[in-house]
Amino acid sequence: MNWTWFYKLGSPKWFYETANKLLPWFLWIGVLMLVIGTVWGLVFAPEDYQQGNSFRIIYLHVPSAILAQSCYMMMAVAAIISLVWKMKLADMFIASAAPIGAAFTFLALFTGAVWGKPTWGTWWVWDARLTAMLVLLFLYFGVIALKSALENIDLASRASAILVLVGVVNIPIIKYSVEWWNTLHQPATFTLTEKPAMPPEMWMPLLVMVLGMYCFFTAVALMRMKNEILLRERRTKWVKTIISEDIKR
């Protein structure tokens, strides 16, 4: 098997150039899917027979919650790579993904609260699922704080990778909280093994939103990683060339 791609991944210059090429695709496909999914979900999906139109919040709530969790899992994989192989790019991914993950965890919590008011009659309960999501938000804050507090990059990358890995226990708690405890929160909308309980007119826009969120996430994560690369590789000749060419424009 050819392993050169793995070594190439370790090269910030190669990554920067590849990210430049891929970025517009992810960005515009992501934005397009988010627009289509939103219009589809808000205008064309049928209303819920119990919840009426407040159920349309699902098209924002579920995709951001899914993204919030898978972003953390990606960070955990990056943390292992960063600890074992000391790959700089893995650490840059953690630094870049944490703020995005925090933003979408916040959005999931916020839309959940707004949805909870008309559905459950309350903005917030200390329900297992909700509490675990709040813990996820604080884990993201912890990673961001650790990254900005430690000046030494090696130390910061090791400390944040360990924090990310410790926090992984929270992910199965979020996932299975609705099964382990009696919660207000309903079980998962999408599972790999079963058909969704909703009719296709309802879940198809949701699927479009989830895929759109992933594309958008990839695009902004690449944008942030490019920034990280410029900062950390500022002493290399190729970054200096990029800087001087960019400033001339």
Next chain:
Amino acid sequence: MSFETFTEFLLMGGHALYVWLSYGVGLFIILLVYIQPILARRSIIQELAQRQRRDVQNNKVSNEEVAQGNLSQDKGGSE
């Protein structure tokens, strides 16, 4: 389409506050996540360009074409 009129769409069957509040904040968050790295890139490039110019001035000996390009721009091509 599940709404007869545009007003009906805006009213969301009495759930307008909840639906539009969610989507409003959602749009805000998505824009924020998108714009933040663009602004960050701008300030990183400015700072690094400044640092390059300073390095060149300190060293006086410019052994890099890139740095020379910046210096001549900065001082009106005096070097």
